[in-house]
Amino acid sequence: MNNNSGLPESCSVAIVGGGTAGLALATELRRQGIDNVVVLEREKDAGGIPRHCGHYPFGIREYGRLLKGPDYARKNVETAAKLGVRIFTETSVTALHPNGKLSISTQSGLAQLQAKRVVLSTGVRESSRAQRFIGGDRPLGIITTGALQSMVYLQGIRPFRRPVILGSELVSFSAISTCQHLGIKPVAMVEENDRIVARRVVQPYLTLKGVPLFAGVRSPKIIGRERVEAIEFTDASGNLKNIETDGIIVSGRFRPESALLRMSHLEVDPGSGGPVIDQFGQCTDPAYYSTGNLLGPAETSSWCWQEGVKTARRIVQELSGPQHGTSKSVRFKISDQAIAFVVPQRLTLSERPGGMTQMQVGLGKPAKGFLEAFVEGKSIWKGRIDSRPMRRILMPLDVFLQSDSDQPVEFSIS
């Protein structure tokens, strides 16, 4: 089952990316009776990010058991395979073509696959040092949490002994426990925001582990010739601070892994970094769906699993249900810098049932007040909001579905 020979020339649904969302979707498609479901995974093993998250808690909702990441990933793969999902590993999709045609590269060369529907579930990765504009030298020892986790959990190797963690999201805290696994001792957590990005309840963990926090720092700069030697920054009180260290963990600021998408004919939302979808998860080419973390925010595995299942049902409904023909669609527009993105980015106005009932809103900066929607300058809806970036914010969608105008809906915060 885990190989890349015997790749078919056509299939009903091809899923690009065998992480949590992709496997959940494939599994649900089979449960709903769809044949010829193919998962294309570029890594050696399917399972996605949980494969190198050697910690709890995974799987409570899906399996009613508390699992570590790698066990959860394995269970997802087994469940899908048992139901007849064909999982092809070390199989890289290299281009997306109109109407569900894929270019693929495997060890044995190039191939093509024609699918009735393609699902993009390529997930997220962390922003690199350059994407965060961290200046300084370019020595060895600067890696993301994801790379650290695969080194520690998949290969059992250590890139450094006393790193500094850049960032303070949940994954930054998880980096501490990853480090501990091989006796690596982080010497500081450095954050450019005034306070930690993760919820405050996790902050005592730093004290517990003896990792000092430097929040509100400016202009962090990496120093080192061959290997990292220090990190320098201006601290919250304006003093130049230099911390000796042999590595930098660049953590968080997850971005959709959208390379394929950006090189394709599909429209990308610059705000979310993922594809433009409607409430059914359908991209601007209706042969393409998208689900999971590729849609924007970095959500939990459990969320991705549920989204995968829901998207699968929408695909089944579309493939086996009545045709609804072409319908009008409404675009969502953002006219406020405080809003980073809304997902979905458009609505298809049709009789088709089963779409999302809520939209996700991502903030660009902390906001307190009302999120308001306008059509042609007229307010049609408003809802209270009090949140920060990187938090899950859900808003009802049904009000926009009743609209009879096809003018864009504009969102702002007041």
Next chain:
Amino acid sequence: MDQYTANHSLRRKISELDYDVAIVGAGVVGCAMARRLTLDGAKVIVLEKASDVLDGASKGNSAILHTGFDAPPDSLEQACIARGYREFLEIFQDLGLPILKTGALVLAWSREQQEKLEALIDKANKNGVNNVRMLGKKEILKREPHLSNQLFDGFEVPGEGLVDPWTTAHAYLLQALANGAQLLRNTEVISGKFDGNTWRLETSQSDVRATHVINCAGLYGDLVNHRLIEESLFTVTPRKGQFVVFDKAASGLISSIILPVPTKTTKGVVVCRTVFGNVLVGPTAEDQDSKTDASTNADALKELVAKGIDIIPQLANCEVTTAYAGLRPATEFQDYQIRHFQDRNYISVGGIRSTGLSSSLGIASYVSELIACDSLQGSKIKNPVIPSPDRLSEYHQRDWQTADNGGIVCHCELVTRREIENVLQGPMAPATLQGLKRRTRVCMGRCQGFYCMAEVAKMTEGLFSSPIALANNE
């Protein structure tokens, strides 16, 4: 007898560490020099103080093959660029090197810049680049529809192109090595004595004897001159250039190389694709004393991004892949400083500021002619061995498109296991991750190692002087 052995048997007998020519420095100029002189029949040794070649000025540049249209007329620099450009076009196919003949557009974004265009076109004509042509705003926007409509007008230089800055230099040196040259890395020249016939160089490794010494030490050219001939021909003041690299998705936004019109207040930045399929914006120009500080600066990078967006507004929606800085070995002189000390069998090649990639073959031929007066003993190699270089251009066939490649290790740059293994077992195997990156592009992509760093660490275990992962007992 194969070609390689045949070439060797033609050589005159000399003892192990006796060479016709010792080249100090394995930057692009040293690599081209080694190739030229080896093919001319000389027994060549290249001495590089770093653990890998291309570790200094040649590490970071804009990867443009220039025609030399804007070089100072009648300068040595202009002559070497023009000659280097011609020679590259003669050999790139045989060496399997990529070039994207994109052409360049020199664009004016203000009245002040616009007034300078005519003089630049005159200069191009003086430099023998006769196919430059004025273009109106409309025509430019038709050709490059993603450019900002803030532009005035400009002219095209059809001959400018994009090359692979590392594979190109590697191929020069690999061809030298395949035809009998030697490379010593981690070998710093400490001092030297010329006895009237032969140089004896004291290095950080073993002593080397050579008839001629050519200083191609780039950023350290002034230092090497001090150590060997006790002359102060020039002082290198490194000029840092920072660059921002945009993700491959941006490559659809531009075809030509977009060059600025330099004015009194600003030199302007270049926006161009790379053969690897990215878009490059840079460089800055910052004079500094340090020969090693190639650090980037957050404010400068943000400014480059902003300038890129000024020129191509849609870059605002594109992701940055990485940023880097290069150091140009600028001196107090405008022109290249190539000096031949005939009585001491010494040539100093200095001040190859920012055009070395374009001019290196020309410089090598120029120097080869200087030495030819001193009559090298060997005879030209008739059918030189041609090594197969790394094929990394996104616009040409890559290994992942062929069978039995071992699977893709680096997903962003589509680097295969076979490519990595070939390089690690090759004739000029890298000793650092940086070196492996330059030869394969592994970890060079948008994820900067998020997906593949662990696998690469495993594959290179025990091979690097500075390993990615620490040993277990460390």
